[in-house]
Amino acid sequence: MHQVAVFSSKQYDQVFFQRFNQDNKLSFSFFDTKLTANTVELAKDFDAVCIFVNDQADKATLTQLKSFGIQTIALRCAGFNNIDMPTAKSLGINICRVPEYSPEAVAEHTVGLMLTLSRKFHKAYNRIREDNFALDGLMGFTLHGKTVGIIGTGNIGLATIKILVGFGCKILCLDPEPNDAAIALGCQYVNQEQLFKSSDIISLHCPLLPATHHIINQDTLALVKPTAMLINTSRGGLIDSKAVIDALKSKHLGYLGIDVYELESNLFFENLSGEIMQDDIFARLSTFPNVLITGHQGFFTEEALSTIAQTTIDNLTKLLNDERIESEFLLYPQI
Ligand code: NAD
Numbered sequence: 001m002h003q004v005a006v007f008s009s010k011q012y013d014q015v016f017f018q019r020f021n022q023d024n025k026l027s028f029s030f031f032d033t034k035l036t037a038n039t040v041e042l043a044k045d046f047d048a049v050c051i052f053v054n055d056q057a058d059k060a061t062l063t064q065l066k067s068f069g070i071q072t073i074a075l076r077c078a079g080f081n082n083i084d085m086p087t088a089k090s091l092g093i094n095i096c097r098v099p100e101y102s103p104e105a106v107a108e109h110t111v112g113l114m115l116t117l118s119r120k121f122h123k124a125y126n127r128i129r130e131d132n133f134a135l136d137g138l139m140g141f142t143l144h145g146k147t148v149g150i151i152g153t154g155n156i157g158l159a160t161i162k163i164l165v166g167f168g169c170k171i172l173c174l175d176p177e178p179n180d181a182a183i184a185l186g187c188q189y190v191n192q193e194q195l196f197k198s199s200d201i202i203s204l205h206c207p208l209l210p211a212t213h214h215i216i217n218q219d220t221l222a223l224v225k226p227t228a229m230l231i232n233t234s235r236g237g238l239i240d241s242k243a244v245i246d247a248l249k250s251k252h253l254g255y256l257g258i259d260v261y262e263l264e265s266n267l268f269f270e271n272l273s274g275e276i277m278q279d280d281i282f283a284r285l286s287t288f289p290n291v292l293i294t295g296h297q298g299f300f301t302e303e304a305l306s307t308i309a310q311t312t313i314d315n316l317t318k319l320l321n322d323e324r325i326e327s328e329f330l331l332y333p334q335i
Contacts, residue, residue: 001024001025001026001027002025002026002027002047002048002316002317002320002321003026003027003029003045003046003047003048004026004027004028004029004046004047004048004049004050004074004316005029005031005042005043005046005048005049005050006028006029006030006031006049006050007031007033007034007035007039007042007049007050007051007052007055008031008032008033008034008035008051008052008054008055008269009030009031009032010032010269012305013030013076013309014028014030016305016306016308016309017030017309017312017313019306019309020306020309020310020313021309021313025313025317026313026316026317026320028050029046034054034055034056034265035049035051035055035056035057035061036055036056036058036061037056037058037060037061037064040060040061040064040065041064043064043065043068043070044068045068046068046070047070047072047320048070048071048072048073048074048316048319048320049065049070049072049073049074050073050074050075050076050312050316051073051074051075051076051082052075052076052077053077053079053082053296054082054264054265054268054269055082056082056265057073057082057083057084057088058084058087059084059087062083062084062087062088062091062093063087063091065093066091066092066093070093071092071093071094072093072094072095072096072316072319072320073088073093073094073095073096074095074096074097074312074315074316074319075095075096075097075098075331076098076308076309076312077097077098077299077308078097078098078099078100078101078155079207079208079234079235080095080097080331081207081208081209081235081237083095083331085331085332088332089332089333092333093332094319094330094332094333095330095331095332096312096315096316096319096325096329096330096331097315097329097331098307098308098311098312098315098329099155099328099329100155100328101299101304101307101308101311102299102301102303102304102307103155103156103158103159104159105298105299105300105301105303105304106156106159106233106298106299107156107159107160107162107163108163109233109259109294109297109298110156110160110203110205110231110233110259110298111160111163111164111167113231113233113257113258113259113292113294114143114201114203114229114231114257115143116257116292117229117255117256117257117290117292118140118141118143118229118255119138119140120137120138120140122292123137123138124138143164143167143168143169144167144168144169145168145169145170146169146170146200146201147169147170147171147172147198147199147200147201148164148169148170148171148172148199148200148201148202148203149171149172149173149174149195149196149198149199149201149202149203150171150172150173150174150182150187150203150205151173151174151175151195151202151203151204151205151206151215152174152175152204152205152206152207152234153173153175153178153179153182153187153205154175154179154205154206156205156233156234157173157175157179157182157203157205157206158179158181158182160203160205161173161182161185161187162185165185165186169201171185171186171187171188172187172188172189172190172194172195172198172199173187173188173189173190173195174189174190174191174192174195175189175206192220193223196220196223196224197223197224197225199224199225199228200225200227200228200229201228201229201230201231202224202228202229202230202231203231203232203233204216204230204231204232204233204234204238204239205233205234206234206238207234207235208234208235208236208237208238212238213237213238214237214238214239214240214243215238215239216230216232216238216239216240216243216244217240217243218240218243218246221243221244221246221247221252221253222252224247224252224253225254226251226252226253226254227254228253228254228255229254229255229256229257230244230253230255230256230257231256231257231258232257232258232259232260233258233259233260233298234260235260236258236260236261236262236263236264237262239258239262241261241262241263241281241282241285242281244256244285245281245284245285248288248290248291254290255290255291255292256285256288256290256291256292257291257292257293258285258291258292258293258294259293259294259295259296259297259298260296261282261285261293262281263279263281263282264295264296266278266279267279267282267295268295268296269295269296311329315329
């Protein structure tokens with residue numbers, strides 16, 4: 001039976017992997033540690049590794065994996081910015097992923113952030129528990145009729161658009177590859193400047209690539225309406241956090257809702273409530289009353305975790321047995 005080392009694993013990963021590994025096609029060992037060049041030794045004697053968003057498959061790590069005879073890496077997520085792809089290719093390491101496990105899960109979380117920021121559910125919840133029924137400070141805005149700019153109209157961007165069309169929003173889109181389904185829903189593709197200038201809400205759904213790194217920066221923030229809401233459920237590196245802090249401080253940005261953060265690998269998925277926060281940028285961000293942060297939980301639904309476990313087990317079984325695998329699940333080799 002093929003042995004798989006699962007890095008950055010939590011209790012829920014074990015539950016879902018065991019649930020969908022009923023005929024014991026694979027043998028999983030779960031490590032709570034992240035995969036890095038310092039922890040890669042743990043993968044020795046395994047046939048494959050399974051990693052998540054904050055594991056680091058950099059050159060040093062990949063080279064070590066290859067020296068252990070490991071040919072297969074399974075990402076149990078869609079994004080792959082944490083893999084040094086040129087090195088993986090040059091080493092001939094097979095890489096599979098779960099390209100689409102529940103775009104609706106992330107889209108619903110995205111709209112949840114929008115509504116919570118606007119209607120202040122988090123504040124209302126606390127007030128009512130203290131029998132404070134006053135409405136001062138809870139004034140929101142109506143989504144109906146607002147212009148929402150969607151950057152990246154792939155699976156999650158499109159699922160978000162479908163919800164927002166239902167709210168009666170006007171949708172502007174930015175994507176080098178326009179999506180016919182978005183156009184059919186009445187969305188309009190515009191250039192970056194138009195999108196930033198005209199949107200009441202901007203929501204990021206493009207991958208983190210060299211071209212999209214810090215797509216939200218001092219210059220692009222200078223274009224947005226001072227009342228605008230910025231939402232990021234994609235990857236933290238899309239936003240220059242310092243520039244956003246400056247915009248919030250100077251009241252050039254109305255709201256920020258993020259499920260991802262540039263330096264989240266030092267923070268997210270762990271209970272650090274007894275520790276002293278060492279990240280001053282994150283500490284500052286969390287002080288603003290118009291900022292809402294969740295800890296990369298957009299994917300975290302029963303349905304999404306089931307699909308992630310099923311697809312990852314299927315991907316690994318096929319790759320490790322040299323069986324044909326659909327191209328959408330393979331990052332390398334491309335077929
Ligand atoms: P996708 O590949 O279906 O869509 C991405 C879209 O972005 C594509 O249409 C692509 O053409 C577009 N794009 C590429 N470069 C662009 C650019 N420079 N400007 C504008 N658009 C550009 O991906 P998806 O499944 O919709 O996922 C989007 C992102 O969401 C992923 O990259 C991942 O990082 C993130 N994600 C987050 C969570 C979470 O839990 N918060 C879960 C899953 C995925």
